[in-house]
Amino acid sequence: MDKEFYVSVELYVSAKAASALRRPPTKKGADKRDAARVPSGNGDAAQKKVKEKSSWLGLARSSAGAGQWRPARCKLVEEEEGCLLNIYVDDTILYRSIYMYLLNHTDIRPAHRSLFERRNCIAIFSVAGQMRGAAPTTEPLYIQFEDEEMANTWLALLRSYAMPEVYGRWLSPEDGGLYRMWRQVDLTCLQGRNLGVTRPLADDVPAAEQDGRPEADAIDMDVYCEIVVNGILCGRTTVKKGIGSPDWHERFVLADLPPFENLEIVVWREKKLTRPSVIGSVTIVLVNFRRGDSVEGWFPVLHGGQASSTQAGEMRLKIRVDEEIILPYHAYNRMLRALHSRNHLDWMRELEARLKMKNVNQNIMSIAIAKNALLDNIMELADREVDGTLTSHNTLFRGNTVFTKTVELYMSWYGMAFLEASVGTSIRRLCSEKVAIEVDPVRIGKGGRAVEKNVELLVTWCHEFWDGIYDARRQCPPELRKLFEHIRRLVESRYRVREDSNRELPWQSVSAFCFLRFIVPAILHPHLFGLLPGLPDVAVQRSLTLIAKVIQSLANLNPTVQKEQFMRGVKDFLTGSLQAMIDYIVVVSTPEPGGKGPPTPLSLSSDKHERLRIMNALRHRIATAPVLYREAIPLLPHLLDIPRHLAVVTSVVVRYSRTQNVQPSRQPNPEDKYFLDFCARCIEVEEQALFRVSKLAAKPRRQYSEPVINVPVPPVPLSPLPANLSPASPSSTWKQSIRERKLSASLMLPTKRSRTRKPSRPSTAPSSSERGSEDSSGRSFSSGSYPEPRSPPQPPMPLPSSLPTMSMSPPAPDGRRVKPPPLVHHPRSTSTDSPLARNSAPEPLQSPMSDSSMDDDTGKRRKNIFRSILTRR
Numbered sequence: 001m002d003k004e005f006y007v008s009v010e011l012y013v014s015a016k017a018a019s020a021l022r023r024p025p026t027k028k029g030a031d032k033r034d035a036a037r038v039p040s041g042n043g044d045a046a047q048k049k050v051k052e053k054s055s056w057l058g059l060a061r062s063s064a065g066a067g068q069w070r071p072a073r074c075k076l077v078e079e080e081e082g083c084l085l086n087i088y089v090d091d092t093i094l095y096r097s098i099y100m101y102l103l104n105h106t107d108i109r110p111a112h113r114s115l116f117e118r119r120n121c122i123a124i125f126s127v128a129g130q131m132r133g134a135a136p137t138t139e140p141l142y143i144q145f146e147d148e149e150m151a152n153t154w155l156a157l158l159r160s161y162a163m164p165e166v167y168g169r170w171l172s173p174e175d176g177g178l179y180r181m182w183r184q185v186d187l188t189c190l191q192g193r194n195l196g197v198t199r200p201l202a203d204d205v206p207a208a209e210q211d212g213r214p215e216a217d218a219i220d221m222d223v224y225c226e227i228v229v230n231g232i233l234c235g236r237t238t239v240k241k242g243i244g245s246p247d248w249h250e251r252f253v254l255a256d257l258p259p260f261e262n263l264e265i266v267v268w269r270e271k272k273l274t275r276p277s278v279i280g281s282v283t284i285v286l287v288n289f290r291r292g293d294s295v296e297g298w299f300p301v302l303h304g305g306q307a308s309s310t311q312a313g314e315m316r317l318k319i320r321v322d323e324e325i326i327l328p329y330h331a332y333n334r335m336l337r338a339l340h341s342r343n344h345l346d347w348m349r350e351l352e353a354r355l356k357m358k359n360v361n362q363n364i365m366s367i368a369i370a371k372n373a374l375l376d377n378i379m380e381l382a383d384r385e386v387d388g389t390l391t392s393h394n395t396l397f398r399g400n401t402v403f404t405k406t407v408e409l410y411m412s413w414y415g416m417a418f419l420e421a422s423v424g425t426s427i428r429r430l431c432s433e434k435v436a437i438e439v440d441p442v443r444i445g446k447g448g449r450a451v452e453k454n455v456e457l458l459v460t461w462c463h464e465f466w467d468g469i470y471d472a473r474r475q476c477p478p479e480l481r482k483l484f485e486h487i488r489r490l491v492e493s494r495y496r497v498r499e500d501s502n503r504e505l506p507w508q509s510v511s512a513f514c515f516l517r518f519i520v521p522a523i524l525h526p527h528l529f530g531l532l533p534g535l536p537d538v539a540v541q542r543s544l545t546l547i548a549k550v551i552q553s554l555a556n557l558n559p560t561v562q563k564e565q566f567m568r569g570v571k572d573f574l575t576g577s578l579q580a581m582i583d584y585i586v587v588v589s590t591p592e593p594g595g596k597g598p599p600t601p602l603s604l605s606s607d608k609h610e611r612l613r614i615m616n617a618l619r620h621r622i623a624t625a626p627v628l629y630r631e632a633i634p635l636l637p638h639l640l641d642i643p644r645h646l647a648v649v650t651s652v653v654v655r656y657s658r659t660q661n662v663q664p665s666r667q668p669n670p671e672d673k674y675f676l677d678f679c680a681r682c683i684e685v686e687e688q689a690l691f692r693v694s695k696l697a698a699k700p701r702r703q704y705s706e707p708v709i710n711v712p713v714p715p716v717p718l719s720p721l722p723a724n725l726s727p728a729s730p731s732s733t734w735k736q737s738i739r740e741r742k743l744s745a746s747l748m749l750p751t752k753r754s755r756t757r758k759p760s761r762p763s764t765a766p767s768s769s770e771r772g773s774e775d776s777s778g779r780s781f782s783s784g785s786y787p788e789p790r791s792p793p794q795p796p797m798p799l800p801s802s803l804p805t806m807s808m809s810p811p812a813p814d815g816r817r818v819k820p821p822p823l824v825h826h827p828r829s830t831s832t833d834s835p836l837a838r839n840s841a842p843e844p845l846q847s848p849m850s851d852s853s854m855d856d857d858t859g860k861r862r863k864n865i866f867r868s869i870l871t872r873r
Helices: 015-022 052-057 148-161 206-212 329-340 345-354 361-370 376-385 402-414 418-432 449-471 480-496 505-524 538-555 563-586 608-623 627-632 642-659 669-700 730-745
Strands: 005-015 069-081 083-087 093-099 108-110 119-126 132-133 142-145 181-192 222-230 230-234 247-255 262-270 277-285 294-302 308-324
Touching: 005 148, 005 608, 015 083, 015 093, 069 142, 069 148, 083 108, 083 608, 093 376, 108 142, 108 148, 108 505, 142 308, 142 730, 148 308, 181 222, 181 294, 181 627, 181 669, 206 730, 222 247, 230 247, 262 308, 277 308, 277 376, 308 627, 308 642, 308 730, 329 345, 329 669, 345 361, 345 376, 345 402, 361 402, 361 538, 361 642, 376 480, 376 730, 402 418, 402 480, 418 538, 449 480, 449 538, 449 563, 449 627, 480 563, 480 608, 505 563, 505 642, 538 563
Parallel strands: none
Antiparallel strands: 005 069, 005 142, 069 083, 083 093, 093 132, 108 119, 119 142, 181 247, 181 308, 222 230, 222 262, 262 277, 277 294, 294 308
């Protein structure tokens, strides 16, 4: 029976695509399924250069031809011949159809908010042969959902039909493969200097003299940066004044990336009446970038491309590149038992104290959330921290302990929508109006009436902020309410609160988290909480600082504490709002009766039935998928990938334990035993990962005498699933349905070939140029099985290696060697499996379907395939 899913979205339509939609339809008939006429169109030509990327995507800031957002409707149809995602505009016009089963998971990922300043957007990347549409373009597809829950639900649904990046399926059929890969780039654009000032790259002027160059050399202009990964625009900074040293301090976390090529930071000059122009770019080769280490420094901005010898300034960047091998969940069983043997937050404290690790807290929290243990862990630490002594109540929850830092992460995890409802609108209005408030007579340079006017302005804005905070109190999520209630009742019982000086201590203990560590920091630094795209202006930042001081004084329930004399004008506001603050604290620290969450608008609750249908469909698909395929589908509602979190923790622990040279003490205490056992379990997982990679490297694609892997897979333990997803055993149903859809799809795909970029590969992943395609059933397909775009000639990528390979050609029916067919590159292949050939070619054996042969110069590029793994420390 066919399955169909619908959702209303906002669709980004570029100027190029919009012009194509306005053309009359061609005479090539209509799509009977979709009841919409589809004009024929050719794919785009080769991708434009980086400096033309913005106009190519129609995302330029000040381009007159920039695109627009239009209401649309998505229809996901699962039929016998495949799975199609149809996007309609104006209810009847079929904008694009995408063959979801031909995409990889990395082709479906969240779009960074900086591209459109919109939340809950998903980007879908497809090339010719994977889609068809009314507009002759292969531009990325950007769709915005109504809320985060719907966006997460559809992301999981779409990925359930796409192909994860799994390697070695024919070597480990019981798991569906040997391992899968995950990649992320964490980039922070900090500063720029001398942007637009061109000079030879080989400038011998010392850095100290460069920093001291006169301001006359700088150019007064507006600049911004675009972040491009593998030729795809992924993020954009805000516009800053380029004179002097513009400060951005904007972070871009780009996860679920395809195999690395280059990271480019393109610096643009903003112009009011014309299109922006390129100042220069910073190019970083991600393939050669050390994994897991944060690198911060000044990078030259080259004018005219990577081969240019002219520099046009510098960018100060902080970069961290992660690339992890993810094993099946059962490979982490012993490590997971060690992790669950004690409070997860104790592990965070141990790892930070002993190994100086600060990059795994989010991953350990995700593991605790999947086990439904995080709130209990936090409450346990709260019980330890509240000791009830008289000397501690003045500093209760004021220090930066593991407990307080974890609560900050916990509030950010569950409370971002609550924070947005509380102060988001007020902050953006103040920044857009560029409100400058200054009440310090020394800073303002005036006295008397000028100071009084600024105090009045400050009180006005404090009222607006406080009204928004108070009105949103009942939107506080139940997870935060339970935590605040536990803290309030704990303080009440430990300090035996009576009608004395400690009467307000329980309320202050709640405000110490809700305000001191959440709402007030968001007012001070809104860009760090996603409330603003970048740093506010200096004058506006001062206004936010003054408002934050007043709100914090109100949260402390002490309106008389005003150190600065000029701040006494807000005393009336504090006194009048005191009772409302107490009521606010009581509400956010009291769970709703029956465990109900905040009231849901009717517009959001109307899609609940459709979400339940999707969850039910996911449950059935997960139950029949191979292990690695099942575990690659993120778990709702938070899109958790537990094996990936465990893989990140493992690699970081192994690297840091070697760096710190961890050794067992002569007289180990119980904590040492737990810690050393956990490190040993991590090393075991690392050895298992090395074994699986070496197994893939040592074996050819598959001996021709081996049968095709299409037998039922024996039952294996499932990963932890949400309550609404029941465990089941995998079967051949998943593989058979995928194979049938792909075979039938080959009859539907257009034969037009286009040129596209050729991605490189990580040292732990086989090269796409050395492989054919293999469907999920294990059946081999030559590179020409699917008409995909042909890649332009590329120079071999230098990879240090000690593993030479020999090119192999498929045998002819009579056993003679024949000339291999021309290689056709699959930039987003339906499979990520490929062989890593042995040192000598095996004897030719007959096979009904054979793989594509490898180029003769492959051996020159195959060097040290284990370098990135063996050097982890």
